[in-house]
Amino acid sequence: MSQPFHIVVCGSIVPDPLQMLEPVTGAAGPALKNEMMLPAVLDPWAAHALFEAAHLAAKHAGSKVWLVSLGPKAKLQQVMLTVAQKVPFELVALDGPASGFCDSLATAQVLADAVAGIPALNRDRLLLFGGWESASRGAGSTMQIVAERLGISEQFQGVDQLTVREDGSMEILERVEGGRHLVSVCSAPPAAFGWATGHLPEPRNNPQVGMTNMKTIMPALQRAKASAVAADGLRFAAVNVPKLQRQTRVVKDMPPEEIARELVAWIREK
Amino acid sequence: MSEALEIDIACIGFGPATAGFLYTLNRAMQADAELAAAAPMVVCYERADDIAFGVSGMVTRARGIRASIPDLDPASIPMAARVASERVVYLKDPFGASRRSAALKMADLAIHNDLLAAELPYIPPFLHKSDGFVLSMGQFLQFVGGEIMGGGMLQIWPACAVTEALIEDGGVCGVRLGGQGMDVRARLVVVGDGPVGAVGRQLDTVFGMPEGHHYREWAVGMKMVVDLADGVDLEPGTVIHTFGFPEPEIFGFLYAHPDRVVTAGIFVPSWMRSPVRTSYRYLQHFIQHPYLWRYLQGGRLRAWGAKSLQESGQRGEPKLVGNGYARIGEGSGSTNVLTGSGVDEAWTTGTQLAEGVIELLREGAPFTRENLDRAYVSRRRASWVEEEGRVAAKSRDGFHHGVLPGLLGMALSGLTAGRVSMPGEPQPLMDLHSYYRERIPAAEIDRIVSECGRRGAPCHDALMDHCGWPPIAYDGQLLVSHQDALLMGGKVQGAAGYEDHVSFRDASRCAACSARVCIEICSGQAITPAPSGVPAFDREKCVHCGACLWNCTNVSFQAAPGGLHSTEN
Numbered sequence: 001m002s003q004p005f006h007i008v009v010c011g012s013i014v015p016d017p018l019q020m021l022e023p024v025t026g027a028a029g030p031a032l033k034n035e036m037m038l039p040a041v042l043d044p045w046a047a048h049a050l051f052e053a054a055h056l057a058a059k060h061a062g063s064k065v066w067l068v069s070l071g072p073k074a075k076l077q078q079v080m081l082t083v084a085q086k087v088p089f090e091l092v093a094l095d096g097p098a099s100g101f102c103d104s105l106a107t108a109q110v111l112a113d114a115v116a117g118i119p120a121l122n123r124d125r126l127l128l129f130g131g132w133e134s135a136s137r138g139a140g141s142t143m144q145i146v147a148e149r150l151g152i153s154e155q156f157q158g159v160d161q162l163t164v165r166e167d168g169s170m171e172i173l174e175r176v177e178g179g180r181h182l183v184s185v186c187s188a189p190p191a192a193f194g195w196a197t198g199h200l201p202e203p204r205n206n207p208q209v210g211m212t213n214m215k216t217i218m219p220a221l222q223r224a225k226a227s228a229v230a231a232d233g234l235r236f237a238a239v240n241v242p243k244l245q246r247q248t249r250v251v252k253d254m255p256p257e258e259i260a261r262e263l264v265a266w267i268r269e270k
Numbered sequence: 271m272s273e274a275l276e277i278d279i280a281c282i283g284f285g286p287a288t289a290g291f292l293y294t295l296n297r298a299m300q301a302d303a304e305l306a307a308a309a310p311m312v313v314c315y316e317r318a319d320d321i322a323f324g325v326s327g328m329v330t331r332a333r334g335i336r337a338s339i340p341d342l343d344p345a346s347i348p349m350a351a352r353v354a355s356e357r358v359v360y361l362k363d364p365f366g367a368s369r370r371s372a373a374l375k376m377a378d379l380a381i382h383n384d385l386l387a388a389e390l391p392y393i394p395p396f397l398h399k400s401d402g403f404v405l406s407m408g409q410f411l412q413f414v415g416g417e418i419m420g421g422g423m424l425q426i427w428p429a430c431a432v433t434e435a436l437i438e439d440g441g442v443c444g445v446r447l448g449g450q451g452m453d454v455r456a457r458l459v460v461v462g463d464g465p466v467g468a469v470g471r472q473l474d475t476v477f478g479m480p481e482g483h484h485y486r487e488w489a490v491g492m493k494m495v496v497d498l499a500d501g502v503d504l505e506p507g508t509v510i511h512t513f514g515f516p517e518p519e520i521f522g523f524l525y526a527h528p529d530r531v532v533t534a535g536i537f538v539p540s541w542m543r544s545p546v547r548t549s550y551r552y553l554q555h556f557i558q559h560p561y562l563w564r565y566l567q568g569g570r571l572r573a574w575g576a577k578s579l580q581e582s583g584q585r586g587e588p589k590l591v592g593n594g595y596a597r598i599g600e601g602s603g604s605t606n607v608l609t610g611s612g613v614d615e616a617w618t619t620g621t622q623l624a625e626g627v628i629e630l631l632r633e634g635a636p637f638t639r640e641n642l643d644r645a646y647v648s649r650r651r652a653s654w655v656e657e658e659g660r661v662a663a664k665s666r667d668g669f670h671h672g673v674l675p676g677l678l679g680m681a682l683s684g685l686t687a688g689r690v691s692m693p694g695e696p697q698p699l700m701d702l703h704s705y706y707r708e709r710i711p712a713a714e715i716d717r718i719v720s721e722c723g724r725r726g727a728p729c730h731d732a733l734m735d736h737c738g739w740p741p742i743a744y745d746g747q748l749l750v751s752h753q754d755a756l757l758m759g760g761k762v763q764g765a766a767g768y769e770d771h772v773s774f775r776d777a778s779r780c781a782a783c784s785a786r787v788c789i790e791i792c793s794g795q796a797i798t799p800a801p802s803g804v805p806a807f808d809r810e811k812c813v814h815c816g817a818c819l820w821n822c823t824n825v826s827f828q829a830a831p832g833g834l835h836s837t838e839n
Contacts, residue, residue, distance in 0.1 A: 037348045037409060039320045074416045078321055081419075082428050205429055205831070207452045211275055214425055222422045252808075 003168060004062030005189065006122045007053040009089070010111050010130040010146060011046020012071040012098045013079045015039070023239040029231070030101045030239045040075045042083050045131025049195040051203060053129050054087030056162065065089040066121075068114050070107065071098035073224050084217050085210035086203045091217045092118060093224035100136030101239075106230040108142050112149035114227075123150075125189050132158050132194035140194070147192035154191035156184060160198060279627070280445050280456035281314035282432045282469050284321050286407070286613045287599025288314055288462035289414045290620025291627075293338060296421045298628045310631060312424045313454070315447065317431040317814065317831055321415040327493055327525050327533025329353060329509050330611060331402035333654070334618030342403075347413045349406035349527040354507030356400060358393050361515035361522075361559050362386040367738035368517045369544070369705075373674055377514075387512075387561035396609055396684040397511075404507055404525045406495070406533070407613065408573075431829040435459055435469050437476060441593025441639075445469070448768070448829055458637040459595040460623065461602075462616075465580030466816030468829035470588065470601040477589050486540075486696050487581035487607070487666065490817040492549035492574075492793060493523075493535020494557070494759060496748060499568030504532060510562075511610075516555040517542060518673040524562055534566065538791070539581065540820065541669045541676075543700045545785040547821070548730035549576060549793055550752045554742050558749075570747045574759025576793035576815040581666065583607035584659040590650070591642035598623050604655055608662030608684055615655045622649040661688035668692030701785055702733075709737050719784070723799040726806070728789045752795050756811055771830035772797065772807045772818060779824045780804040788818040788825055 015021060015038040022033040032038070042050070050067060057063035066089060069076055073095040080091060092114055115121070115128070128150065130143035140157070147155050158175035165171055168188060173181040175196050281288045292314060299306045336342055344350035362378045363370065364386050370378070381388050418424050436444040436453060444455035463469050465488075498504065508526035515522075519542035524534045536556050538549045557566050580586050580600055587603030590596065598604070598619040605612035626645030627637075635641050650656055661683065668679025671694050679692025702719070703712050710718075710733065718736070722729045735741065742749055750758060774780050781803030789797050789805055796811035797818060809830070819827040 034348070037412075074420075077416065077419050078412075078428070081321075081426060082319065085427065085430065207275065207427075207430065207447050207454065210427060210430075218419075218422050218425070221419075 002060045002164065004060055004064070004125065005057065005127050006064055006066075006125045007057055007127045007129055008066045008068060008115050008118065008121070009046065009050045009053050010068050010115070010128070010143060011043050011050060012069050012134075013040040013075055014043045014098070014100070014134065014136040016041050021241070023241060025239070029234070030236045031099060035099065036072065036075070040071075040079050042079055043131055043135050045133055045135065045195065047083075047202065048198045048200070049129040049131055049193070050083070050089065051087060051200045052162065052195060052198045053127075054089065054203075055200055056127075056164070057088075060164065066092055066118055068092040068094070068111055068118075070094040070096050070110055070114075070227060070229075072096075073221065076224070077221050080217050080221065081210075081214075082205075084213035085205035085207060088209055088213060091213075091220040093220045094227040095224040096227035096229050098136070100134070101236065102137070102229050103231055103234050104137065104139045104142040105145055108145035108149060110227045110229055111142070112146045115146065115150060123190060126150075126152070127189055128152055128192040130192075130194055132196050143192060143194045150190075150192075152190045152192045154186050155194075156186070156191065157194040158196045159193045160196050162193060274444065274453040274455050276455045277313050278310035278456060279312040279458045279460060280432075280454055281312070281460040281462060282445060283461075283463035283467060283599075284314050284316040284318075284411065284415065284426055284428075285462055285464055285599055285616065286411070287602070287604070287616040287620040288460065289411055289418070290334070290338065290617035291460055291462070291598060291624045292418045292424050292426070292620075293414055294621045294624035295627065296418050296424050297338075298624070299423050300421055305628065305631060306423065308631065309423065314424070314426040315430040315432050315445065316426060316428045317829060319429045319831070321411060321426050321428055327404075327495060327527075327535065328407055328613050329399045329402060329404050329523075329525055330614045331399050332405075332614050334614045334621060338617070338621055344403055344405075347405065348409045349404075349531060350409070351404045351506035351526070351528050353399050353402050353404060353509055354505050354526075356393060356398065356509045357511070358390040358397070359510060359512045359561060360388045360390065361512050361561055362388075363515050364560065365738055365740060367734070367740075368515065370518055371672060371674065374514065374518055385561045385564070386559070394681065394684050399509060399611075404509065404527060404533075405613075406527065429831045431831045432463070432469055433829045434472050435461075435595065439593075442473070442595035448831065457594070458627065461595055461597045462599045462620065463601060463829075464577075465600050466578050466819050466827065467601050468827070470597065473592075473595065473597070474588050477592060479588055483582075483585055483587055483603075485580060485582050485586045485820070487583075487586075488540040488817075488820040489537045489579045489581050490547070490549050490576055490791060490793060490815055491535060491537050491579055492553050492576040493533055494553070494571055494575075494748075494755075495527075495531060495533050495573035496557075496566055496569040497572050498530040498532060498565060499570075502565055502568070503530060504565055512556075512559075512561070513673070513677075515559055516552045517544070519669075520552055520556070522556050522562075524565070531572070532565065532569075534562065537579065539669070541696065543697060544705055545699055545702055545787050545790065546705070546730040546733055547787060547791040547817075548728065548734075549791065549817075550755065550795075551730055551734060551739075551742075554749060555739060566748065568747075571750060571755065571759045574755045576813055576817070578816040578820065579612070580605060581607055583666075584656075584663045590647050592639050594637055596623050596626075596637075596642050596646055604659070606655075606658055606662045608665040608680060608688075609658070615659070618653065618655050619650060622646055622653065622655075625649060663688065664691035664693070667694040670694030670696055699785065699787065702729075706733065706737070726798045726800065728792070728795070728798070729786075730790050753811075756794055756813075768809070768830055770807050770809050771814075771828040772809070772812060773826045773828075774804050775824050775826050777802070777804045783822075783824075787821040791817045791821050793817055 665683030669676030
């Protein structure tokens with residue numbers, strides 16, 4: 001008989017990747033132009049982790065999923081109303097910055113404290129989930145530090161698949177070079193998983209799930225604590241955007257091989 | 271079908287009307303412990319992926335909004351500014367490509383300045399917005415939504431489309447949500463789904479329209495939000511309204527927000543008899559008119575969007591209440607078509623319903639037609655929205671005879687408080703050959719239609735090129751292709767796994783149709799010619815403007831999640 005898991009997903013919001021993002025230097029350092037005005041979404045990497053967590057929890061009776069989210073409260077509020085319709089979870093909301101220019105060490109400290117403070121969390125059954133990276137911060141270090149702060153030594157990054165075996169151990173596929181996976185086995189929780197894309201599609205909105213989630217999400221947002229993320233000693237030497245070139249063509253149903261051929265030809269031209 | 275949920279009040283759509291309703295209800299619940307203790311469960315379902323996707327850079331006197339939020343400070347809302355100055359400008363056609371009457375051609379001859387424009391020396395009082403605000407609808411709704419949800423008592427669910435109302439025993443008892451097909455039973459359904467909302471149309475079909483009321487006048491509004499180039503300054507709160515160009519029937523506007531951001535756009539009305547009603551191409555010519563280009567040249571597109579406007583005003587008012595439902599906002603005929611004001615009126619109808627609902631909740635009275643009539647409709651009838659709507663009711667009828675009679679009719683209505691108006695009845699759309707008879711030989715029109723059909727492209731570009739409209743010199747910043755506008759400014763999305771929400775009822779009608787207005791007017795190039803004769807629909811490009819719906823009775827337009835994804839529109 002499988003044992004339940006306590007799965008904590010760390011994930012926050014990012015400006016919708018479809019938006020035009022423009023870095024600017026403000027009084028408090030680098031930021032994105034009009035960041036608070038941009039529509040936000042749940043960080044796609046964290047979203048994969050959340051969907052995988054819910055999928056795993058559904059297969060192991062008694063399991064529970066928390067989402068620990070650090071971001072501006074008003075923005076969290078909006079995004080969570082959509083995320084709440086996807087999968088069941090309980091929100092732990094932290095009112096603070098979600099900018100990609102935040103220090104990952106300081107961010108990890110805030111997140112680790114929040115995870116440690118979850119009442120009724122069974123640390124022996126804890127699976128710590130998060131994005132391997134972030135759409136706003138490519139450091140790839142935040143989840144590792146959160147896990148270290150929580151004393152979790154079993155860590156896996158770039159995870160695409162987690163399978164719980166008959167004996168309760170977990171088989172993990174981590175991405176390695178060349179599109180291949182490193183296969184590892186972890187005997188038992190606690191363990192930390194930085195998810196790549198996983199294999200699950202984004203679940204469709206389910207109002208029933210939304211209604212259930214909302215009972216805990218709204219109060220969680222109400223009591224979201226202001227969480228300062230330290231920025232001592234942090235200095236950005238330069239911030240640049242990649243050169244943008246737009247040559248839009250709308251073509252449907254083009255085979256991937258043909259797209260690849262076009263891209264290669266284009267790169268060779270440059 | 272899964273088990274139905276039960277709530278107290280279900281709202282459909284989060285626009286200004288529902289925002290006004292929820293804001294007023296929330297404020298009352300915060301202030302009244304007894305009401306809060308009763309804690310009615312209120313959920314607002316919004317189709318778009320966020321709560322801030324209204325499509326309109328707007329200028330409003332904000333009388334109703336300020337009555338609700340007396341200490342409204344524009345500095346607390348991004349892109350908001352007090353109105354600083356107003357201009358109404360006649361724009362001359364620089365190319366001679368538009369379809370103008372002899373009178374307008376004479377007017378053009380009288381204009382010789384470099385800007386090819388004439389500012390009107392007098393703006394009638396009924397058109398003034400001098401005590402109001404320039405706002406971004408998206409940012410305003412985001413501000414109000416934050417206030418509402420911050421109270422913790424009311425919920426707004428984005429990406430949740432209501433496909434139909436549940437109707438039992440001659441009344442409404444809930445809503446059906448798209449996607450999962452889930453039913454939500456509610457004591458009251460607040461219908462604020464706008465002028466082309468699926469539920470509003472369903473209720474009109476089931477319960478009928480009041481005698482003499484109709485939806486005959488429409489427009490599609492398309493606009494862009496632009497970052498001005500370095501060195502170009504325009505005082506925040508500057509309001510410019512234009513007429514005369516790109517076609518005489520097309521009105522335009524430019525509003526200045528703080529931080530050198532402007533909104534520029536046009537309205538393409540249903541009384542423009544051209545079958546080539548391309549808002550996008552006309553918008554590109556509009557912004558390049560010398561009078562506006564001096565501000566916009568070198569600017570960068572930051573957001574873009576389109577929506578339909580219900581222009582029948584008070585004569586488009588449906589049955590406002592019935593057992594279990596009430597209608598508010600633009601879809602309830604609240605827009606004032608004389609003053610060109612809709613947001614404040616919509617907001618006010620929402621607050622009026624909220625006040626009525628609070629009254630009924632305190633009484634413990636059910637949401638019957640009689641009670642809603644007493645508590646909501648009577649408030650509306652006694653308000654300035656009703657009084658001014660009555661003045662405006664017939665003010666635009668003259669446009670059915672042309673632009674000048676239309677303007678004269680507006681002046682008559684406005685200056686006589688609606689006692690005198692210019693009568694007029696809608697005229698049928700012209701077919702391509704009739705419309706272009708003096709410009710393009712019939713054989714050439716046929717060739718263009720055939721060629722565009724083969725390419726799966728609309729005809730308007732080729733036809734307009736032929737009439738002397740200059741090609742658009744794309745700069746990749748502001749002058750961009752229609753598809754780039756979707757990507758750069760609209761962020762249009764259609765979630766995977768849903769059915770097409772636009773379809774065509776009768777294939778034989780499509781096959782026999784030569785005008786294909788649905789294709790020409792489509793704001794997102796989502797409807798295109800297809801070999802079968804029935805247009806192809808690409809839901810990933812649809813901005814949900816609904817223009818196809820009022821341009822062809824053969825179009826079926828259902829509610830679906832997705833659409834525009836920009837908070838600045």
